[in-house]
Amino acid sequence: MTRPGFVLDVDDRTPPLVVHEGEGFRLERFPRGTRVVYPPESLPAVRDIDAEIANALHHPIDCEPLPALLRAGMKLTIAFDDISIPLPPMGAPDIRQRIIEAVLTLAAHAGVDDVELVSANALHRRLTEAELRHIVGERVFRSFFPQGALYNFDAEDRANIAHLGKTAHDEDVDIHLRSAESDLLVYVNVNQVSMSGGHKSVAVGLAPYSSLRHHHNSSTMVASRSFMDHTKSELHSSAWRMGRVVAEHVKVFQIETTFNNDIFPDAFSYFQKREWEWSIADQAKMLAARRGLAIAPKRMRHRIFHDVRSVYGLTGITAGAVEPVHDITIERIHRQQLVEVQGQSDVAIMGVPFIGPYNVDSIMNPVLAACMGLGYYFNSYRGAPIVRSGGAVILYHPVEWEFNQLHHPSYVDFFEEVLSTSVEPSVIEKQFEEQYATDPWYVHLYRTSHAYHGVHPFYMWYWIAHALDHLGNGAPGGGQNVVWVGGDRKACERMGMRAASTLADALEMVSGAVGRNPSITYLHNPPHLIADVT
Amino acid sequence: MTQTPAKFVRETVADVGLVARGWRWGVGRRALVPRSAEAFVPARSTRVFPTRWARTPLAQAVREVLLGVGMHWLLRSQVSVRAHGLDVLRRISGPVIFVSNHASHVDTPMILTTLPPAWRRRTAMAAAADYFFDTWWRAAGSALLFNTFPIERRGGSMSNTPGALLDDGWSIAWFPEGTRTSDGWTAQFKLGAAFVALGAQVPVVPVAIRGAFNAMPREQGWPSKGRPRVTVRYGDPVIATEGEGPRDFGRRIEQAVAALLDEDGTDWFSARQRAIAGATPPSSGPQVARWRRVWEASQPPADAPKHRIWT
Numbered sequence: 122m123t124r125p126g127f128v129l130d131v132d133d134r135t136p137p138l139v140v141h142e143g144e145g146f147r148l149e150r151f152p153r154g155t156r157v158v159y160p161p162e163s164l165p166a167v168r169d170i171d172a173e174i175a176n177a178l179h180h181p182i183d184c185e186p187l188p189a190l191l192r193a194g195m196k197l198t199i200a201f202d203d204i205s206i207p208l209p210p211m212g213a214p215d216i217r218q219r220i221i222e223a224v225l226t227l228a229a230h231a232g233v234d235d236v237e238l239v240s241a242n243a244l245h246r247r248l249t250e251a252e253l254r255h256i257v258g259e260r261v262f263r264s265f266f267p268q269g270a271l272y273n274f275d276a277e278d279r280a281n282i283a284h285l286g287k288t289a290h291d292e293d294v295d296i297h298l299r300s301a302e303s304d305l306l307v308y309v310n311v312n313q314v315s316m317s318g319g320h321k322s323v324a325v326g327l328a329p330y331s332s333l334r335h336h337h338n339s340s341t342m343v344a345s346r347s348f349m350d351h352t353k354s355e356l357h358s359s360a361w362r363m364g365r366v367v368a369e370h371v372k373v374f375q376i377e378t379t380f381n382n383d384i385f386p387d388a389f390s391y392f393q394k395r396e397w398e399w400s401i402a403d404q405a406k407m408l409a410a411r412r413g414l415a416i417a418p419k420r421m422r423h424r425i426f427h428d429v430r431s432v433y434g435l436t437g438i439t440a441g442a443v444e445p446v447h448d449i450t451i452e453r454i455h456r457q458q459l460v461e462v463q464g465q466s467d468v469a470i471m472g473v474p475f476i477g478p479y480n481v482d483s484i485m486n487p488v489l490a491a492c493m494g495l496g497y498y499f500n501s502y503r504g505a506p507i508v509r510s511g512g513a514v515i516l517y518h519p520v521e522w523e524f525n526q527l528h529h530p531s532y533v534d535f536f537e538e539v540l541s542t543s544v545e546p547s548v549i550e551k552q553f554e555e556q557y558a559t560d561p562w563y564v565h566l567y568r569t570s571h572a573y574h575g576v577h578p579f580y581m582w583y584w585i586a587h588a589l590d591h592l593g594n595g596a597p598g599g600g601q602n603v604v605w606v607g608g609d610r611k612a613c614e615r616m617g618m619r620a621a622s623t624l625a626d627a628l629e630m631v632s633g634a635v636g637r638n639p640s641i642t643y644l645h646n647p648p649h650l651i652a653d654v655t
Numbered sequence: 656m657t658q659t660p661a662k663f664v665r666e667t668v669a670d671v672g673l674v675a676r677g678w679r680w681g682v683g684r685r686a687l688v689p690r691s692a693e694a695f696v697p698a699r700s701t702r703v704f705p706t707r708w709a710r711t712p713l714a715q716a717v718r719e720v721l722l723g724v725g726m727h728w729l730l731r732s733q734v735s736v737r738a739h740g741l742d743v744l745r746r747i748s749g750p751v752i753f754v755s756n757h758a759s760h761v762d763t764p765m766i767l768t769t770l771p772p773a774w775r776r777r778t779a780m781a782a783a784a785d786y787f788f789d790t791w792w793r794a795a796g797s798a799l800l801f802n803t804f805p806i807e808r809r810g811g812s813m814s815n816t817p818g819a820l821l822d823d824g825w826s827i828a829w830f831p832e833g834t835r836t837s838d839g840w841t842a843q844f845k846l847g848a849a850f851v852a853l854g855a856q857v858p859v860v861p862v863a864i865r866g867a868f869n870a871m872p873r874e875q876g877w878p879s880k881g882r883p884r885v886t887v888r889y890g891d892p893v894i895a896t897e898g899e900g901p902r903d904f905g906r907r908i909e910q911a912v913a914a915l916l917d918e919d920g921t922d923w924f925s926a927r928q929r930a931i932a933g934a935t936p937p938s939s940g941p942q943v944a945r946w947r948r949v950w951e952a953s954q955p956p957a958d959a960p961k962h963r964i965w966t
Binding site: 124125127128129130131132134135136137148150395396397398399400401404407408411412415416 | 663667673674687692697
């Protein structure tokens with residue numbers, strides 16, 4: 122039976138606990154009384170995935186069965202989540218492949234000829250052929266890619282963007298032209314976290330900058346509390362308004378999938394266990410991994426972690442109308458990830474792992490590390506943040522001053538030019554965003570290379586706007602209450618944050634804000650969790 | 656890469672030390688469950704680890720060497736062992752149940768190495784299933800070395816192994832407190848041993864061990880330095896009377912162990928007098944502050960007063 126998540130109080134019996142820090146991890150002894158939030162254990166996985174997929178397609182919610190929506194002569198587009206999810210990537214066969222194959226089988230039976238598949242990249246980098254092949258599988262890739270019917274969404278291809286109108290809040294709703302003109306748009310989601318899915322799939326994944334700027338901005342992000350609770354997220358409210366406009370023009374058949382917390386494969390199975398339950402073999406494996414990583418060249422360390430392919434178990438698949446489908450998805454995700462936590466604390470501690478949505482097979486540069494810690498992990502709450510307003514956050518990551526020039530060219534300039542001017546999201550938004558968003562060189566790299574869009578680093582910085590605002594008590598300078606253990610001092614300083622060598626030093630540094638005897642909560646993440654703070 | 660060989664070795668030693676302390680490596684030690692996580696400990700497997708193999712002639716021969724030679728020598732090199740009252744075993748024949756107070760992991764080898772070889776070879780130890788049988792290697796090791804068999808100490812259905820062993824002529828050694836004392840004094844005896852003795856109609860031989868708490872208390876993986884003294888005293892068998900229930904029989908067994916502890920600290924005759932008068936000091940110790948109980952229990956056992964012949 123799956124054990125629920127729970128909050129551990131560190132006592133004299135508690136062994137050192139695992140803290141992820143980039144391409145490595147450490148064992149940390151936390152002060153007694155520290156609360157440690159553990160996610161629930163993995164839920165049982167669906168045994169017959171193909172039967173579950175068939176059932177979802179034939180018995181959708183608030184919608185006709187998929188076979189009834191397919192007919193000869195129609196225009197069918199299948200959109201799917203890109204490589205930013207799940208994390209780490211899923212071992213083959215990817216769930217998207219299995220679903221797309223099932224949809225295409227039904228389309229073939231119905232005599233549908235005009236089919237196109239699009240990776241919903243938004244402003245993310247284009248996927249390589251190998252990445253596309255991994256997601257859709259060899260059969261689908263071979264059938265569609267050579268003909269140009271399987272491709273990445275290009276948000277800068279103005280000729281292929283449709284303007285569907287405006288929302289009641291005067292937000293432009295622009296999406297991928299082919300999707301807008303299709304008789305049926307099937308969207309295949311991988312809902313690893315509650316932030317994904319719903320109307321965000323089409324309205325964000327297939328949208329250009331002209332649409333995204335309405336919700337990917339500092340004021341919306343500050344008002345999103347949190348991204349993991351779409352009912353309290355301004356970002357999601359905007360996406361929901363846009364999604365309803367989309368629904369007026371396009372028939373969307375939404376498919377959402379949820380997974381258990383089986384993130385780590387056998388070699389790292391001890392990361393899935395609670396430390397005091399480690400067997401001798403687990404302890405030996407962990408020690409071997411730590412010592413091996415200590416002497417492994419950087420490139421090898423990178424490969425070891427980025428070659429991880431997870432063995433997620435499917436916990437459910439639902440299809441049909443967007444909103445009722447998403448409600449079921451949220452309920453499933455909460456069952457897997459929600460942990461009740463009583464009250465906030467003065468200090469939150471989080472370990473930032475090696476991978477985030479935007480550095481798959483790439484480098485987690487300082488901006489992405491900040492986004493992962495203060496954007497995603499900080500926002501992994503429902504109710505209230507795990508740390509009180511004006512409190513402090515301690516993160517673990519090397520925060521190396523290092524960028525991938527292929528994937529993140531605009532990040533380099535953002536880090537050098539923009540953050541050296543200001544670290545306040547609203548200031549840099551006004552001063553620099555449009556320039557980066559329209560820079561022809563960045564646009565060129567986004568369209569022809571594998572670069573994230575020029576405006577992407579701004580969006581990453583907006584992701585942390587809520588955390589900075591919360592830690593700064595609504596005033597600028599919230600970054601001063603953020604300390605990176607093991608972080609590069611210069612890189613942290615550039616982001617308006619601080620670096621410490623040890624946890625004890627970090628606690629000393631934040632004592633001005635939280636006192637010398639603060640309450641501390643450590644989010645033991647990954648595997649994923651959402652702190653339900655009451 | 657900033658790793659030098661010296662730094663690597665230093666960090667490796669530090670890592671191993673951290674894990675060894677954190678997960679409490681060492682003989683008889685294991686990782687503890689944090690108190691706030693105890694409610695979430697998964698139910699243990701109901702599968703019973705087979706121990707019949709540990710009572711085959713081959714396993715007995717191996718054990719006789721390990722216990723009778725190796726453990727006997729090792730134990731006496733670390734603690735000063737005195738055994739008394741073994742003559743009672745000459746007056747009875749097995750099988751019996753040896754019931755002892757339990758203060759330390761040295762108790763088991765203490766009993767097994769003080770028993771006469773003929774008795775030792777036919778004695779099995781009842782051991783907590785959740786502690787000694789939680790991993791295959793610990794289960795196999797303890798079964799081979801001490802001839803243990805698992806019993807469930809946290810309730811549940813009664814194992815039928817003890818009865819079967821007694822029926823086959825094996826004696827059993829049993830610690831009815833269920834766990835080692837945390838302050839040196841005995842806890843209330845559970846009724847399992849009395850139940851089994853009544854069912855199999857075998858006598859119970861009380862055993863009192865003094866000094867083990869001082870020699871190697873909980874949290875310690877090896878006996879203290881200085882060869883601390885430990886005494887093992889065997890008492891007259893306790894036999895159930897006609898119609899006696901497990902509760903009354905269990906209480907008599909507990910009193911017999913308390914009287915033996917009293918005897919070991921004083922002398923046989925005065926201890927007998929107190930026992931007859933119902934004035935045996937309770938083995939659960941004085942009801943005073945915990946530190947005083949620990950303080951008193953951690954005194955090494957003194958010799959009984961001697962009369963000087965030559966003055």
